[in-house]
Amino acid sequence: MPSVAQSPSDLLSQDQVLDLSGLEFMQGILSGNLPAPPIAATMGYTLHHVADGTVTFRGAPQFNVTNPMGTVHGGWYGTLLDSAMACAVMTKVPRGSVYTTLEYKINILRSIPLGTSIDCIGIVNHAGRSTGVATGEIRGTDDGKLYATGSTTCIIMNLR
Numbered sequence: 304m305p306s307v308a309q310s311p312s313d314l315l316s317q318d319q320v321l322d323l324s325g326l327e328f329m330q331g332i333l334s335g336n337l338p339a340p341p342i343a344a345t346m347g348y349t350l351h352h353v354a355d356g357t358v359t360f361r362g363a364p365q366f367n368v369t370n371p372m373g374t375v376h377g378g379w380y381g382t383l384l385d386s387a388m389a390c391a392v393m394t395k396v397p398r399g400s401v402y403t404t405l406e407y408k409i410n411i412l413r414s415i416p417l418g419t420s421i422d423c424i425g426i427v428n429h430a431g432r433s434t435g436v437a438t439g440e441i442r443g444t445d446d447g448k449l450y451a452t453g454s455t456t457c458i459i460m461n462l463r
Contacts, residue, residue, distance in 0.1 A: 314338060315337065317462075321399050321400075321401070321463055322398065323398060324396065324398045325392075325393040325394050325396030325397070325400075325402070326395075328393065329350070329353045329358060329390055329393055330353050332350050333350050333352075333353045342386070343360075346362065346382055346383060347363060347364060347365050347367075347368065348360045348362025348383060348386075348423070349361055349362065350390075351422065353390075354394070355395070356391060356394055356395060356427040357391050357394070357424065357425065357426050358391045358424070358425045359387065359422050359423065359424045360386060360387050360390075360422070360423045361420065361421070361422050361423075361444065362383070362421060363418050363419055364415055364418070364419070364421075365417060365418065366417060375414060375417070377409075377411060380409055380415075381407070381409050381453075384407065384409050384439045384441065384451060384452075385453070385455065386423070386425075387423040387424060387425030387439045388407065388437040388438065388439040388453055388454070388455040389404050389437070389455060390425060391426055391427045391437045391439075392425075392430060392436075392437050392455070392457045392459070394427070395427055395430030395459075396430075397461075398463075399463035400459055400460060400461045401459075401460055402435060402457045402460070404457050405434075405455075406456050407453055408453060408454050409451055409452070409453040410451060410452045411450070412449055412450055412452070413449075413450055414450075415441070419443055419445075420445060421441050421443055422441070422444050423439060423440070423441045424439060424440055425438070430459070431459070432461075433458060433459050433460075434457065435456070435458075435459055436454070436455070436456050437454070437457070438453065438455075440452045
């Protein structure tokens with residue numbers, strides 16, 4: 304399991320990130336050679352799988368991500384889908400470039416019961432010189448139920 308960055312000094316510098324392809328960067332987090340982002344610990348998920356054009360996060364929502372009604376907050380679904388879809392785009396980013404989300408949309412299909420193990424899968428549909436498009440879904444790891452879907456557009460920026 305990758306270690307989670309505990310302070311800004313634990314994160315890579317921009318030059319260190321630019322020396323890696325996006326796929327190398329994501330594989331480094333998966334292997335534990337690079338620190339996982341702090342948001343992963345906050346939200347209760349970890350990077351589970353990385354391949355060219357696809358990323359899977361695994362986790363289970365806990366009480367700390369509920370809304371006042373005691374159900375999983377919509378922002379949890381959105382953050383998780385944004386992470387998986389954008390990181391899938393990251394696997395296509397060449398050395399010397401970075402990406403950021405331009406927009407994303409989610410559809411919550413059903414509430415995830417607290418403690419339910421889920422996979423959030425991001426899959427690239429297109430990655431060009433300046434844009435990446437991906438889709439995502441949240442599914443139960445045990446029951447296979449589809450809980451939410453999403454889509455994103457990311458901008459890819461060559462900084463070197």
